[in-house]
Amino acid sequence: MYLNNHSYYSLRYGTISEVELLAMAQENECEYFPITDINNTSACLNFVRKAASYNIKPIVGIDFRNNIEQYYVCLAKSNEGFLELNEFLSAHLHKQQPFPDYAPKFKDSFIIYPFERVLALEKTSFSTNEFIGIGLADINKLRFSKLREFTDKLVILHPVTFRNKRDYNTHRLLRAIDANMLLSKLPESQQAKPEHIMHSREIVENTFSDYPYIITNTNRLVEQCSIEFNFSKSRDNQNLKTVFGTTNADYEKLVALCKLGLPKRYDLITDAIRRRLDKELSLIKQQRFVSFFLINWKIIQYAKSNDYYYVGRGSGANSIVAYLLEITDVDPIELDLYFERFMNLYRANPPDFDIDFSTWDREDVTRFIFEEFGQKGQAALLGAYVTFKHSGAVRELGKVFGLPKHEIDKLSDGRYNPNQLDKLSKLVLQYAKYLHGRPNYLSIHAAGILISEKPIHYFSATHLPPKGFPTVQFDMHIAEDVGLYKFDILGQRGLGKIKDAITIVRENQPTAKLPNIHNAKPFFVDSNINAMIERADCIGCFYVESPAMRMLLKKLGVRDYLTLVAASSIIRPGVAKSGMMREYILRHKNPERRKQAHPVLWDIMPDTYGVMVYQEDVIKVAHHYAGLDLGEADVLRRGMSGKYRSREEFQAVKNKFIDNCRVKGETDEVIFEVWRQIESFAGYAFAKGHSASYAVESYQSLFLKCYYPLEYMVATINNGGGFYRVETYVHEARMKKATIHAPCINTSCIETIIKGKEIYLGFQHLQGFEKRNMLKIMNIRCDGLFVSLDDFMERVPMSIEQLDILIRINAFRCFGKDKRSLLWEAHFKCNHIVINELQQQLFKLHTKNFALPEFTITNLENAFDQLELLNFTLYNPFILLKDPPSNGLLCSQLATYLNKVVVIYGYLVTAKNTSTSKGDRMFFGTFFDQKGQWLDTVHFPPVAKKYPFRGKGIYRITGKVVSEFDFLTIEVIKQERMPYISDPRFDTTYNRKELPSEPKSFGLLR
Known part of the structure; x- marks a missing residue:
């Protein structure tokens, strides 16, 4: 009876969630109910998942529209029908093409053309699966139309988009936001009709009482539709099932790779190592995760073949198989990483592998994944929903209501008196509350890639964001629900710094003998590196440079790998908030304090003195202290980290935790203190393997900082810095005895470079200097260095504004002239020469040279020029004080x-x-x-x-x-x-001879 129903995933159009639609259908005693969002399938899987709890048989379809003009509504007869609808929609979304007048000849889907559309097309023949949709408003027109003769083709097609007046008003606001126009200017053609609500069955049946066969046709149509996905705990893994053709071949390959990896990773292969390996391989096979490991292995092999630097982390770092396959560089035997955090019989989803690449390498790795595994449409980026937040919603609504910017700013920032608001402002705030949390537009998950056994369109349509890769229209939670598990491929600047630093070292110190940076174990026992960590000399180094981490390293007195692993997790906000960071420091520094640990907790976590530090500590405590089985313990861990969907399931586990502890004789005081610690930190702590992965990368960067500090700082600067601004890394290089130079026209490059201990900042740091001019300088300089300003101006034509930047930063200092003289020359010559940047000059044009007075340029003037052009000064900033x-x-x-x-x-x-x-x-x-x-x-x-x-x-x-x-x-x-001195460039009372001409750095004279 209701064939055309929109959720709020009909973006900037619909107003009702898919779950609210199901509740409305249940209230109207529907047995079958379709969801047909406009050019979108985001709601479909969750709609199917939730339908059973409302006693509804779900149907999925798509409302195909150009702009908001409805062309046809299609319902999938089956999963195959959903596949063909998704393929059709995706093809048009990718190419951004309008839909044709007629739908394709679908095999497993019904096509319903709206009544008015059939009249406009003058369509008089219909295939078996094509129907004519009659809305409630069309019933009187039907009486006088020849289409009434197609008695077996007429079905009810009434759009359901709203519940009430508020929904309708919200819809109109969404349409105005989408059209970027004032609400008062929104044409009716861009809106749905107010009557597009879910009328009761009685009203619908009465409206069609003269045409009972239309009701019969409608019921017969929906009874032929069926859609099934398995969302139960026993659901099958929908990821690519085999990599080498068969499951047996995959398993044999995995075993062979592990055997090859054993002697590479371990000098002595003990029985404990073999037992751990056999245990993991058996469970991986049993849980059917073999292909998951092999896909990650293939990705890593490609990266290594291209000398891409990477870090494998996540709970997969708890796996010896991942270590042997070189997916991770963390030895789970050495660190006693908890196997059940990695995988257990109760865990349906595979372990996480978050693989970090440098930002530049990540794009090529993503391309490889799509080419290797997506040839048959089986790969896609994971989608994400960008929802309306209060501030953004207020700004959007303020614009469509026509409020001035200052009024919108006040409402958005909360700087208003509610009693002084006018009617429009109150409406903005009222509807901002309604929009809050609702989807605004589709985006991309930060890292997730799906690789499925079936074509990805079996589950969703895809769109094509700017990245150029197909992207599904649902998020990670829906993906997990249906059995699709993501591969996380992330970009990280820290790896780019390590890779670039090694290249710079080889160029600047050709005789340097660099060790294999991927083998970090020798770094763990290097006394020079550990002494540097202990004094927190870690600026620029991955994860250990922030003020908070620098403070923690000093408080702990970190001087070894295992303590740094712990520090990487206890710095997280949850551990600090629970008070366990302070307790860990106290027990680390004072052995007597360790006696206060609960005996059971000490026995479970002796390496952290009985203090919960890592995510898997939640599993350990729940299992050994509270007697929960591993499945229940993992529910607890996932619940704390927000990766769960059922509050009831989580509450049941919490109750069992408390009851079991009481049965064992624990006091409520101790039970609830342990629970408080779990609750406060679990969602914000790292898995131990994750912390260990971070610590490995920290040591790799610390090695470079320790032995090649200047090259490492240059790499840091060129990769956009880290926790701090570029200025801080320039300062750090200076403190490590480098001499820092402003950009030089004959020496500098686009990026920052180093020659010996001389660092030349790159042209890219000049504010307002155009990239095309940087490229011109580099290309033309290949034909010979510049010998004068005239030579430069003839060979590199650019505007006086761009030339002014170079002169004021003193980039022409190699010519022996002061920059004020050069500015006079440049402005005079630019006023007398017509510059055509697209055409080289055939003849040299000479201009008259004037005798200029001798100018005095002070450090203070240079400092203010640098502040303007670099955003920082190369001089000691204390000279700027008034x-x-x-x-x-x-x-x-x-x-x-x-x-x-x-x-x-x-x-x-x-x-x-x-x-x-x-x-x-x-x-x-x-x-x-x-x-x-x-x-x-x-x-x-x-x-x-x-x-x-x-x-x-x-x-x-x-x-x-x-x-x-x-x-x-x-x-x-x-x-x-403290106030700075007046800018001498604009202060006519300034005495240019007041300051010394030699620049000062922080405590270092050049």
Whole structure:
């Protein structure tokens, strides 16, 4: 009876969720019910999954429309019909082609042409699976139409898009947002009709009472439709089942690869190693995950053949099979990684392999996956829904209501008095609440790729985002529900830094003998590297450079691999929030403190002193302490991390956890404290294998930082930095004895380069300097270095604005002229020569040279030019202060002022805001002192509110020096941002001879 039903996945059109549609169908006593979203299948799988709980037999279809004009509605008779509908829709979405007037000759789908459309097409013949859709509004027209003679082809086609007036208003707002126009200007042709609601069966039957055969035809049509997907726990894995033709061949290949890997990974192959391998292989075969490992192995083999750097992480790092296949570089035997976190009989979905590549290599790896596994349409990127958030919804609605920008800003930021709002503003806020959380448009999952046994269109239509790869129209939760498990291929700058650093070392130090960077085990025992970690000299290094991590490394006194693995997880917000980070530090530094551990927890987690640090600790505690089976323990772990769909299932496991502990005689005080710890951190802690993978990459970058610090800093700068801005890495290179040069026209490249210990910043760091001009300079310089400004202007034509950037950064200093003279020359010659950047000059044009006075350029003027063009200065920023610092206190002297109030000056590097348990805002500050050393501050809520940060610059900080675990910080009492001197380039009263001409760095004279 209801053949054309839209959910809110009819994007920027529909208003009802697929689950709400099912509830409406149940209320109207429907036995069959289709979902037919407009050019979209996002809701279909979840609709089928949920239908049984509403006693509904689901039907899936698509409402094919050009713009919003309905061409035909198609219903899948079967799964094969859904496949052909998805293929047809996807072909048009990929090519962005309009749908044809007539649907294809589908074999397993019904085609319903709207009544008005049939009249417009003058269609008079219909195949077996074609029908004419009659809406409630069409019934009177039908009486006078020849189409009434097609008695066996007429079915009810009434769109269901709304429930009520509010839904209709929301629909109109969505249409205005989609059209990017004022609501008052939205034409009716871009809207659905208000009557497109779900009328009761009684109303529908009464409307068609004179045509009972139409009702019969409609019922007969839906009774022929059936769609089935298995969503039960026993569902089959829908991923590609074989890689080498048969399951036996796959398993034999996996075993052979493991045998090859054993002597490569282990000098001594013990019985424990063999038992672990046999156990894993047996379970992998039993769980039918062999192809999952082989697909990942193939991806890694391709990456290695192209010398791509990668890191395999995720729970798969707990697997010795993954280690032997070189998918991961973490030895699960050495780290005693918990096998059941990786895989167990109760776990239906495969373990995770998150494989990181450098950003540049990732695109090619993705291309390989589609070419290798997607030849038959079996590969696709995983989709994601971008939903309306409050702020975004307010802005969109504010525009369609015609509010001025300042009003929209106030509403979006929450800076308004509710009692002073006008009617339109109240409507904006009201409908923003309705839109919040609803899908806005389709996007791409950050990393997920699906490789299925069946064609991917068996499950979904695909669209083609800018990345150029087919992308399914559902998200990771729906994919897991139906048995499709993603392969995570991620991009990571840290790997790009390692790869580039090795290349730079080979160029800058050709005689250097670099070890195999992929074998990190020698780095773990390198005393120089471990000493560097202990003093937190880790700027630029993967995952260990942030202020919080630098603080933790010093507090723990980390000087070995295993402690760094723990640190990688306890830095996570959940562990810190639960108080377990502090407890771990206390027990790590004080053996007596370890005696306070619960005996059972100590026995379960001796390596972390009885403190829960890793995700699998949840499984261990639930299994050994609370007596849950491994399946229940994994439900608990997944529930804590948000990867579950059933609150009831999770609550049942929680209740059993508490009951089992009570039966064992544990007190409620202990039970609920253990539960609190689990609950507070599990979703934010790492799996131990994941932390170990991170620690391996940290050691690889630490090795390069330790022995090749300047080359590594150049690689860091060229890869966009890391946690900090580029300025910080330039400063770090200087502190490591490099000489830093601004871009030079005859030496610099687009990226930053190093020659010995001389680092030349690249042209890419110049704000406003165009990429095409960088390329021209590099290409033309191949024919010979530039010898003068005239030579440059003749060979590299560019606008005076672009030339001005190069001159002011002093890129022409190699010619021996000051930049003010060069600016005079450039402006004079550009005013007398017509520059055509597309045509080389045939003849040299000479202009008259004028005798110019001798100009004095001070460091201060250069510093302000650099601030403007680089966003930072290569000089000591303290020369910019209007008034010199009132004292010279340095970080190295703070220990002598412990528990005393001091005044110290710091150049702001970064500030992190966080919330207290009461919800108040507080900050942690990171500064450089006057010699460029690190200074750490804490700003509690009252101080943070009274003395806020006011952007980049130098602050005069008054505070108390405190120490926790030998880590010194200043508890700020007061801070003020100190004013800079007036920009001398625009200050006519400035005396150009006041400052010395030699530049200063932080504590280092050049």
